[in-house]
Amino acid sequence: MQSFAHQAALAIRNARLFQEVDAKNRELAAADRHKTHFFANMSHELRTPLNAVLGYSELLVDGLYGPLSDKALDALERIQINGRHLLSxxxxxxxxxxxxxxxxxxxxxxxxxxxxxxxxxxAAASLAQAKDLALTTEVAEGLPVGQGDERRLTQVLMNLVGNAIKFTESGAVRVAATAAGGWFTVSVTDTGPGIAAADQGRIFDEFQQIDSSSTRKQGGTGLGLSIARKLVLLHGGRIEVESEPGSGAVFRVHLPVRASEEKQAA
Known part of the structure; x- marks a missing residue:
């Protein structure tokens, strides 16, 4: 009876602990949902006035409110550059x-x-020209018509090409595309500093950047590649990187030519 009572007491205590842990998990899940909704709402609220700032600055540059001095135009250009960066x-x-x-x-x-x-x-040509980089393409002939979210896939490619230009100080960036067996393979190759093997596994994680002075200098949220990977996954594809320090990097996106309708909801 004493042994049974002892086991029963342990069972009751474990049940209470389980209930407490379960309650804490529900609280954390609710807090995470609130955090997500908060960031979404704040992002919407921030975009509205920022778009107004960019819109009015564009009207000023176009001379809608009269001629401006060179110094004023230079200041407006800086406002637009920083405003567009903040919007991104x-x-x-x-x-x-x-x-x-x-x-x-x-x-x-x-x-x-x-x-x-x-x-x-x-869209990226001016960025490459500003750094005197060659931006070339090598697209196979006769590629099939794809099926997917064109705007989101453009966002993925723009992120990869933009990153390649951002971290390449000299040389070239090349975008290539082929198709075989119902799949597109799109690659973005650069002649930048390359990525160490230890960093390749985490560059697609949220809020992760390579810990180097050049990366910190370029700034950013550390979300671009994470978002790109998830958008590719939503299409039923995958994204990978091949690189060695000092030898540039190649980012490859493998996409089904015809993305499934079932993949359209995250």
Whole structure:
């Protein structure tokens, strides 16, 4: 009877501990949901006035309110550059919170991979020219029509090309695309400093950046590659990196040519 009573007391204590742990887990889950909704709401609230600032600065540059001095135009250009950078950071946080909350939905439609790459390269051309980098493409002929969220896939490629240009001080950045067996393979190759093997496993994690002075100097949220990877996963694909320090890096995106309709909800 004493042994039974002792075992019963242990069982009751363990049950109480389990209930406490379960309650704490529910509280943490609720807090995490509140955090996600808070960041999403704040991102929306920050974007609205920032878009107004950028819009009015554009009108000033266009001379809608009269001619401006060279110093004023230079100041407005700095406002626009920093404003667009801030907007990109806010968009990263908003996308991340949507993915975390499971509320990001893909808009599945047909798209042209060559046209998408051309659009990304055109958008990034000025960045490459500013650093005197060659930005080239090598797109196979006769690529099939793809099916997926063109805007989100453009975001993925823009992130990869933008990063390649950002961390490459000399040389070139090349974007290539092929298709085989129902899959696209898109690669972004740079001649930058490369990525150590120890860092390659964590660069796709949230809020992670390579711990180097060059990375810290470039700034950013540390969310770009994480968001890119999750967007590719939502399409049923995968993203990988191949690199060695001092030998540049190659980021490869493998995408199904026809993304499944079932993959459209995060």
């Amino acid at each position: 950071l806010i968009n990263d946080v908003l996308d991340f919170t949507k993915i975390e909350a499971g509320s990001l939905t893909l808009s599945i439609q047909e798209y042209s991979m060559p046209a998408m790459i051309e659009q990304v390269v055109a």
